[in-house]
Ligand SMILES: CSC[C@H]1O[C@H](OP(=O)(O)O)[C@H](O)[C@@H]1O
């Protein structure tokens with residue numbers, strides 16, 4: 001089961017005023033009851049795909065690993081370093097059907113370009129946006145040690161969270177465009193200022209910056225609603241890629257695994 005009911009919101013098209021359906025799903029549950037390692041990411045991605053979603057814009061509160069990324073700044077990562085521990089189910093291709101999709105660029109560059117333009121257009125009105133950052137996704141739920149935080153900085157990490165994976169991997173397997181918009185809420189614990197990250201700090205910055213986040217999202221939805229982005233939003237550029245990902249011969253594919261894959265990609269696999 002997905003982590004929460006999927007809410008369908010209607011965003012008025014900026015050109016025609018016609019309502020455009022947008023699916024909203026809360027990854028930690030309606031009452032924030034799922035820890036990062038408990039989020040049912042496979043069910044979430046599969047449920048979104050099953051109702052026709054082909055583009056996911058994910059949001060996340062992140063710790064900053066760089067001085068110039070200040071709390072309340074927004075960040076559009078283009079890379080991820082995986083520091084999860086393998087305890088989260090992270091693929092649709094297992095149990096009798098093996099598949100390997102490319103993940104060299106874990107986010108959708110076309111989507112990032114559109115979102116970046118929207119974010120920068122709000123600069124001077126309170127929105128600060130950093131492009132092309134390396135996101136470290138750690139296991140949690142405890143925050144990092146100071147040694148880990150410093151290590152991630154030497155690796156070139158810009159920001160850190162516990163939520164990007166396996167979500168981004170599963171979206172790639174499901175042939176969906178995926179981009180995460182991060183909001184910095186703290187400096188983790190590397191700065192030695194006596195102000196290590198804590199939940200109160202994270203929530204405080206999120207609340208104080210909610211109006212900027214709302215305007216940023218509104219601008220992104222306005223832009224993506226335009227006819228010219230129809231192909232991008234329906235992820236035509238990744239459609240059919242799983243055909244090239246499968247390694248298991250037709251004779252070797254297990255019935256139960258195929259049934260699951262056929263639910264995700266109706267009529268595609270035999
Ligand atoms: C409450 S701080 C840690 C928590 O915040 C981020 O979650 P999300 O962006 O999904 O709300 C991070 O990944 C951790 O799960």
Ligand SMILES: Nc1ncnc2[nH]cnc12
Pocket residue numbers: 061062063064138143144160161162185186187188189197202
């Ligand atoms: N410092 C941090 N580490 C991991 N996830 C976070 N989410 C927000 N701040 C974080």
